[in-house]
Amino acid sequence: MSIFLFLLSFLSLAAGFIFIYKPAWIVKANKIIREHVFNDTIILFDRRKKGFFFLLLFIIFFYWGYSRLQGEHGKLQDKLVSADRLLYDSFHSLENKDYAESKRLCETAISMEPQNAKAHYQLAAALYLLKDPAGAKKAWAQAVAINPASYEADRMRKLVVRQLKLPSEDIAAFK
Numbered sequence: 001m002s003i004f005l006f007l008l009s010f011l012s013l014a015a016g017f018i019f020i021y022k023p024a025w026i027v028k029a030n031k032i033i034r035e036h037v038f039n040d041t042i043i044l045f046d047r048r049k050k051g052f053f054f055l056l057l058f059i060i061f062f063y064w065g066y067s068r069l070q071g072e073h074g075k076l077q078d079k080l081v082s083a084d085r086l087l088y089d090s091f092h093s094l095e096n097k098d099y100a101e102s103k104r105l106c107e108t109a110i111s112m113e114p115q116n117a118k119a120h121y122q123l124a125a126a127l128y129l130l131k132d133p134a135g136a137k138k139a140w141a142q143a144v145a146i147n148p149a150s151y152e153a154d155r156m157r158k159l160v161v162r163q164l165k166l167p168s169e170d171i172a173a174f175k
Contacts, residue, residue, distance in 0.1 A: 100126075
């Protein structure tokens with residue numbers, strides 16, 4: 001639990017007990033707020049300062065919440081995302097020549113669904129492009145054992161040929 005949520009919950013608890021057991025405190029606080037916060041002469045005189053102050057608070061809290069959300073999204077992505085989404089991201093990593101990231105995403109997808117031929121084919125392509133032909137042959141053999149007539153096999157073969165700029169007959173790992 002974040003500190004902000006803890007303080008908010010503690011203030012709610014305190015307000016609940018004050019409303020039940022100390023109504024005189026509420027009357028005093030209401031009187032102080034009417035005199036200092038909602039006093040027309042003070043509000044109209046300092047309204048621009050207070051307006052900018054609250055706008056600044058909004059910007060700070062909004063940015064803080066947004067930046068926390070962006071940080072948590074990356075951490076949770078591998079746990080909460082389906083294997084298909086991981087393979088989609090893996091394919092884009094392969095196309096962008098980020099082979100290590102593609103390998104990591106494929107391994108995560110395989111840990112979620114061990115019998116996913118598409119994940120094994122993409123892992124084989126990533127390993128081959130990372131210059132690990134032995135690992136690529138092993139992953140390719142597992143993929144062929146799961147689904148030998150997969151569309152993904154041809155797609156990965158073409159991607160590797162395109163990435164390495166080689167003729168297709170030079171790729172021994174994918175025979």
